[in-house]
Amino acid sequence: MTKAPRGRERVFAPASHLTPQTEIILNSIADGVFTVDLDWRVSFFNQAAEEITGVPAAEALGRPCCEVFRANVCESACMLRHTLETGKPVVNQAIAILRADGREIPISVSTALLRDEHGKVIGGVETFRDLSLVEELRREIRRQYRLGDIISKAPVMQKIFSLLPEIARSDSTVLIEGESGTGKELVARALHHLSRRAKGPFIAVNCGALPDTLLESELFGHTAGAFTDARKDRLGRFALAEKGTLFLDEIGDISPALQVRLLRVLEERTYMPLGSSRSVKADVRIITATHKDLGKLVQEGSFRRDLYYRINVVKLRLPRLAERKEDIPLLAQHFIERFNRLRDKKIMGLSHEALAIFMHHDWPGNVRELENAIEHAFILCPSGLIQPHHLPEHLRPEYQSGPPLTGLTLEEIEKRALWEALERNQWRRLATARELGVDKNTLRRKIKRFGLTPPESTAPHRLS
Structure with a gap:
């Protein structure tokens, strides 16, 4: 796949050096097989290689393999070059090639040295398998494990998936509990899109990001002159979410005074903009979320008990990523595909070593931390598979205490x-x-x- 260094003596190994029995065997298998000499020119090209690449053997023989086997790693990380220079084989490396008809397909590649009957290295051999069907099956599996933008095959999340359509049919308030980065807003959006309010707006407010005075105006709106800088009327989030869904994230951070106002809205389905003497009806479904233990806050007296029962009609608890590690490969591939589209790259996936690191890590930042790790890797990884040295420092083996990770089967x-x-x-x-x-x-x-x-x-x- 890469041009050989100059000065190396050319030793051409045509297909005639194979026995007829060997050629029959190689032409009968489903995997593509081709060999190159020490000048990287194709010396054998079996029938499966013709079918997978779309290149006839007559056109492939004698040509540089990079012209025939147009892979996304030919220039940067040639597998055969690695094998010929180090003597080490490559096994089942996922890459992509460009067929003769211009269609890109995923394949799995293995390489080895090619020796003559005296054991002398005369070139390299590469076998490859078309993964198009496998990739389609993977996409189908991912569709089965997906609800909206939430992806999981973990039983605990599948149980939540089964509940969401039923919860969405109701207008009752929902409380979503979970650590930061577990996907609380994604669940709220899924509930909205599954509900009869799907055509209405979905408005999200982070209650912990604003001071109390601003949050009150943000939620309920205000009239001109309601306070010093209120030069004109302004609609609040309740008005903007009319006939839709209002998602109140970090509900546990709001003050006691604002808790009273929110309780009144939930009980009377009306609210009053700041500076106004007129009540406004609210046709809004409210979904709340928190990373705190609201039950404990109620016991401590910092969260109103009556409001807690109002928002806790239906409660969903989202698990930490560490509690559903079987989702890590699925989520990682999802983010890789997403960043491939955003960055116009062709990263194939995680190496075994990188996946082993991911499976060992506890992910205190949950899914958001995993997404950030993949985004970081995309900056450093040009193509092929994400390797450990592409990962953020805190995930790399050299920065971790204890014995290095050797990979997981x-x-x-x-x-x-x-x-x-x-x-x-x-x-x-x-x-x-x-x-x-x-x-x-x-x-x-x-x-x-x-x-x-x-x-x-x-x-x-x-x-x-």
Whole structure:
């Protein structure tokens, strides 16, 4: 895929150096196979390679492989060059190539050295597999795990997905609890778009971002002369959200005085702009959210009990990303595809090492932190796969305490996810099986296969 260094003696390895039996075998397999000599010229091109690339073997033979195999890594990170220079094979690397008809397709590439009967290196061999169907299946799976802009296959989130359409049919107030970055506004937007108010406006207000005096004017509006700088009438967020949805984020930060006014709106469905003596009807559905424990604030006396019950008609609790790590690969790929469109890049995904780092990290910033990590990687990664050195400093192995991460296999990821689910459920197998959506006998077999045993403190729950 890259031009060979000058001065290297050309050793051409035509297809005739293969035995007829070998050619028959290579032409019968579904994977594309081609070989190059030490000058990077194609010396063999099987039938599957013709079908996948759209280039006839007669046109490919003798040409530089970068002209035939037009991949997004030919200039910057040629797989064959890496193998010929280091002697190390590449296995199942995801890249994209441009077919002869101009269509770009995803493929998986593996490379190795090509030796003659005396063991002398005479070139390289590359096998590749068309991932178009796999990619389409992945997109279909992602569609199944998506509701609006929320993506998750975790059982706890799938349960929320199943509840949202029912909640959306009602005009009752909803309280969404969850840490910062867990997607509270996305859930609020999904409820709006699923409701009969979908054609109306969705207005979001961060109650913790404004001082009390400004927030009151922001919510209810004001008339000219209501205060010093009020030179003209101004509509508030309640008016702007008419016949739609008003999302009040960080509701736990509002003052006691504003809590009284908000309670009156919820009870009477009317409000009064600042400086006005006329009440205005409010045809608005209210959804609130907080990262605080409102129940605790009620007990402490800093949040009104009557308002708490008014906004807590339906409560949804969003889990931390650390509680649904099985979503990390899905979310990472979603953000990669999104930034590919925004930045006009062609990043294929995460390397195994980068994914291992993601799976080990606790994500205190939740999904927002994951999105920021991918955005950071896009600045440093030109193409191909995101590697550990493309990640933010706090995620890189050299900046982390303890032994370096060596990568996780899919089996190790499954083992870790299973362990964490068991821990969350105090090793109650029935509860764990219910959370994971698997049969209890399947769970028992997996526990036995992975050799998982509970800590001493949770041993009594092991068989429950």
